[in-house]
Amino acid sequence: xxxxxxxxxxxxxxxxxxxxxxxxxxxxxxxxxxxxxxxxxxxxxxxxxxxxxxxxxxxxxxxxxxxxxxxxxxxxxxxxxxxxxxxxxxxxxxxxxxxxxxxxxxxxxxxxxxxxxxxxxxxxxxxxxxxxxxxxxxxxxxxxxxxxxxxx
Numbered sequence: 578x579x580x581x582x583x584x585x586x587x588x589x590x591x592x593x594x595x596x597x598x599x600x601x602x603x604x605x606x607x608x609x610x611x612x613x614x615x616x617x618x619x620x621x622x623x624x625x626x627x628x629x630x631x632x633x634x635x636x637x638x639x640x641x642x643x644x645x646x647x648x649x650x651x652x653x654x655x656x657x658x659x660x661x662x663x664x665x666x667x668x669x670x671x672x673x674x675x676x677x678x679x680x681x682x683x684x685x686x687x688x689x690x691x692x693x694x695x696x697x698x699x700x701x702x703x704x705x706x707x708x709x710x711x712x713x714x715x716x717x718x719x720x721x722x723x724x725x726x727x728x729x
Contacts, residue, residue: 582634582650582654582655582658583632583633584632585629585632585634585655586628588625589625589628589629589632589634591611591614591615591625592607592611592622592625592626592629593629593634593648593652593655594652595607595610595611596635596646596647596648597648597651597652598610600645600646600647600648601638601640601645601646601647602645602646602647603640603643603644603645603646604619604622604623604626604643604644604646605643607626607646608622626646629646633649634648634649634650635647635648635649636648636649663675676693
């Protein structure tokens with residue numbers, strides 16, 4: 578993932594989301610796609626497109642009398658950068674406090690807990706480093722798909 582992705586405002590992200598779903602699109606097509614959730618005039622959309630072009634977040638190609646716009650990078654790259662930025666700003670780069678905060682603010686569903694456990698198991702298996710629970714004999718068989726139980 579490129580480290581030099583531009584900072585995108587929430588309004589610019591709305592435009593990018595449209596383009597990540599389908600591109601290339603004209604300014605008119607983008608305004609129409611946003612009409613149900615934003616009360617923006619075509620001029621506003623064009624202003625946002627120009628900002629994104631200046632930030633090198635978009636490419637524009639002339640198509641007759643109009644331009645067609647497309648994202649310069651995939652959404653996954655942008656989302657990854659935004660996630661790391663959020664983690665750095667709120668939790669000093671540590672994931673545990675973020676998960677702790679969300680779990681204290683709303684009840685985690687059983688499926689969420691299972692998914693988090695699986696992520697940890699997959700991470701531990703990928704790195705093949707012994708963990709405290711594995712050393713203590715409490716490891717969960719990874720990849721079983723049965724949502725094994727630990728002694729937590």
